[in-house]
Amino acid sequence: MRHALPPIHFIGIGGIGMSALAKLMKSRGHAVTGSDLVLSDITKDLEQFGIQVFEDHLAQNVPTDADLVVYSGAVPESNPERVQAKKLGIKQVTYGQMLGEVSKEYLTIAVSGTNGKSTTTAMLGKILEAAGFDPTVLVGTYVPGFAHGNLRLGQSRFFVVEGCEYQANMLNMEPAMIVLTNIEEDHLDYYRDLDHIRQTFQKFVDKLTGEGKCVVNARDPQSQKLTIQNPVTYGFQTKADYKGWKRITAVGKQAFELAKHGKIILQIPGEFNVENALAAAAAALELGVKFKDCQKALKEFPGAWRRFERVGEFMGATIISDYGHHPTAIEGTLKAAKEFFPKRRIILCFQPHQHSRTKELFDDFVKVLSKAENLIIPEIYGVSGRTEPEAAEISSLDLVKKIPRSEYAPDLPTAEQMLRDKIQKDDVVIIMGAGDVDQIARNLVK
Known part of the structure; x- marks a missing residue:
């Protein structure tokens, strides 16, 4: 049996990149643990890989014998686990720094x-x-x-x-x-x-x-x-x-x-x-x-998860999940959908990602989203653990006021119900964004 290498703890392990790096370290023989504010399909995947994942960020999650703590860019210095790691004298590096060492x-x-x-x-x-x-x-x-x-x-x-x-x-x-x-x-x-x-x-x-x-x-x-x-x-x-x-x-x-x-x-x-x-x-x-x-x-190559991913069907409509969150990506995806499905009605449910991005690129978002014939915009997704001063300054409702044929949803359950009421046979429904909007796509095809 392979000798166990020094333990590594990952804070924010539920991110798609962090989870891959955690698996790589586990495969090399390190004892690996991690935590995230919310458990998800990604954390379930990690547990199946043999990695223990704690829900929430608590000081007690950090193994006292850990040799290294890796944290995502969204995790501040005030995070309880980072504070605990500092008390224990455990070296801390960012995801990017760790990946750089691997490279x-x-x-x-x-x-x-x-x-x-x-x-x-x-x-x-x-x-x-x-x-x-x-x-x-x-x-x-x-x-x-x-x-x-x-x-x-x-x-x-x-x-x-x-x-x-x-x-x-x-x-x-x-x-x-x-x-x-x-x-x-x-x-x-x-x-x-x-x-x-x-x-x-x-x-x-x-x-x-x-x-x-x-x-x-x-x-x-x-x-x-x-x-x-x-x-x-x-x-x-x-x-x-x-x-x-x-x-x-x-x-x-x-x-x-x-x-x-x-x-x-x-x-x-x-x-x-x-x-x-x-x-x-x-x-x-x-x-x-x-x-x-x-x-x-x-x-x-069949594509990848949340990259124009055909998740399944709902009421005879094709449900697609896409990670796109930048105006250029939205424009490209809408154009691609029209090319692949030229005679079908396209419905877009786009969840903006980060208040800062939405504010800085507001005019670009209005321009590209105006090309959607049927559009639902849930409230902006704020990244867990990251403080955004712009949160009080901008809302998805501001986009809706500028975009014709668009509807506002204050939350994801409301957006999902709006879609269920709207979808017809042969529609193409694109669920888009880098936040948690993907759960709507999974719910629709259940």
Whole structure:
């Protein structure tokens, strides 16, 4: 039996990234415990993995023999478990710092950018798996075919992971390759403005050394402003190193040509997913993967948890759950739904995520949400443990007042009942947001 390594305790273990990192540490032989304010399907998954999870944050949850405490970015210094860890003299690190230490042990391919990180990470992981590279993959979603959902344990030196820009977490990493999807305004509770975000990404790409390559979106104006030592571009632009063209869409699938290589077929919708596939294929080909392995993995890729996920049906309507919470993601998802379901009525239930984001990007949200023909907006989701001064300044009701054909729901139960009253046979219902709105989708298909 493997010798147990020093215990590690995770505060905020119910986050999708934290839970994957906890599993990785458990698989290495560490005794792992964790806590979260609310138990969920993610914490149930952790318990099945052999990790004890405590509900609520209490000083007594911290093992006295713990060697390390890892906490999520939403957990303040005043948290009872962090206070207890300090009393016990236990070293504390953030999720980003811990992930950065792990990245130093591998040849790390970090997928970063405002949108598309999880899907691109999952796609690249599946391609490398199909090509026999046997990578370890840590991703912010559940991926069909990965034994541990948001974690694939490999035996090789390759590590595919999301480089999240929240609180500049990606700067903790030591990447051998970066895949950069795009740069837009987000997390403005941390960043001053778009220039600050771009400057932080510049610091990230500057971490590449030697022959380290940055696979970058040729269409994204902010990414193109970066100074990159070894850029590899992808996109539908003429000068892209990996050029996509001849995109065609049909009910339930789409395809495009990768110039000088061949056709790639996808069973997931949206132009944004074509770009994600281009990014993953470009990175894989640069790593020495054969194109046929890219084709096979991408054709078989069914999507991921809460990424245009077809959850099931309710009253003959198709129920889709999506994690999108940025205006660009909303716009892409609505367009994708109209392409895949051209003759069906689309209903969107969008829960804004964070008061600060809603306030800073208010006009952008109004613009893209106005494109929805039927729209329900529940009250804004506030992240547990994070204080937002903007909470008293803005509400979902402010959005509804500006958006035609929209309805306000003060809470999720009300939103769910509104949907049950509204849904008709053959409708396509998109439940969207990074908060807890996904429970509506699960309830509808029960």
